[in-house]
Amino acid sequence: MSNFSGASATRQRGWSLAAYRHILRKRLGRQADRDIKCLAEKTWDIAPGETTVSPPAFYLPGQLERVTGWEGQRFYPYVHPARTMEAGVVTQQGPTRGYLLKDVWLIDGALYKDDASHWLSLKPSRFPGVNVQHEIDRAAIYCTQNGNTWFGTWLMENCPTYALAREEGVPVTTAPSLRYPLFTQGPAYERWLDMQPLRTRGAYLREVVLFDDVSNNRSRHQRYQAMGEKLLSHVEHRPHPGVFLLRGSAGDLRLMRNELEVAAYLQSQHGFRVVDPLQTDVPGIVAACAGAKVVAGVEGSQLVHGVNVLQPGGALLTLQPPNRFVSYYKYLTDRDHQHFGFVVGSPQGDGFSIDIGELEQTLALFPR
Incomplete structure (x- = not known):
């Protein structure tokens, strides 16, 4: 950690070379990239899987x-x-899972810890940023690379995961891409869905919860239906x-x-x-x-x-x-x-x- 003072949840600013250390480790050590979830301190099932028939x-x-x-x-x-x-068609829908990690850097749309990383946005330039806007005691990240790229994926997948993130910590997202004009409607949907995430592309996360929320199990169905009811209430x-x-x-x-x-x-x-x-x-x-x-x-x-x-x-x-x-x-x-x-x-x-x-x-x- 570099140039930080205090341990306030979200108000500190500083800088970090975590992204560059990761790049150098890969290039000089010729190491394969590892997904950051393999370094989780704890994993658990938030909701069970199930078998579905189409x-x-x-x-x-x-x-x-x-x-x-x-x-x-x-x-x-x-x-x-x-x-x-x-x-x-018989499909085994997997469980919804949570992963708790400690001491993670969020830099320019990617998470870094030791020799592992996890992309949340399209891969940044060859020269990622060093600015760190926040220090967060416990964050929960609900956005994904696809959701930050395509509006439909953001609304159908990332927004239901927000309901999980809200229960685990400060909901954090990297700024969504404006690749498509439809993304300009995101703020209005967030207001109607009572979503108030912290938007940042640079943060030090003392603890962070990540999710596997890709299976169309009953939990995801219920959260998506709850979103629809919120919209209809307006x-x-x-x-x-x-x-x-x-x-x-x-x-x-x-x-x-x-x-x-x-x-x-x-x-x-x-x-x-x-x-x-x-x-x-x-x-x-x-x-x-x-x-x-x-x-x-x-x-x-x-x-x-x-x-x-x-x-x-x-x-x-x-x-x-x-x-x-x-x-x-x-x-x-x-x-x-x-x-x-x-x-x-x-x-x-x-x-x-x-x-x-x-x-x-x-x-x-x-x-x-």
Whole structure:
């Protein structure tokens, strides 16, 4: 520890070369990087694991044959989505775990202790900072690298973990990336969810609690449902047919050429509300999504606005580009006792289009 005086919980400032010592140790000693959780003083199960059995997705014959690429080719689950969409997939959901560590440095979006590290943000530059803004007696970190990169992951995964962090210490997060404009809605969600984290990219943590909170077990389901109830408490709502959340060209490009045509069809024929999240504030988004029986739109982060408040028995309909099918929301709807359906589009230029007849038929598959 360098240039610190006193042991105040969060008010001290100083500097540290912890990041540079870690870099030198790796380069000169040619040591493999270790995850910092292996140095925990204590580990424990916060919530138990469980075995789950998946319900089927709703889709028309021939849809999966159109899929030419999927996110699992780079990320979990590394398999073609066909298996994920079947009924009866048995999954062992792991426990939610806590890890207590002592004397840890948080520098420029990463945690350091001895020869171990743990990234919370995208890897910093070759020359990480040395400033340390705070000294904290007991911190609890709920943010993750993916959550600090993608808005949807932050809202669906990091925010539920905040409820655990609040019980263990000072909730700490590194500043979220503004890579996507949707992240500008983060502060409004934090206010409505009663989240008051300490934001810092440099701190000395006398004690810190980390979490394994990636399994879709009952604890995560309950915390996510509690988030939805908090959001609903801010708006008046009653059941309505559905909401279509526009994606446009925001975020990673998934350009649906006839998105506005599909939105207009659902609005005129089914009474759906149409919302552009980039042009609507959080109160307006939540009010429009609250009570929706169906949440629909191009697969992407913008759908989380509707999924947040989708009730058990409701349905999520994702419109999937054929070259980038993503199964992620299926795991959430399975967990939260909702229905999942999809339509795979056809290539059109640098984007894709959705057949409205297939959309209509898929809607009809959902239980009434």
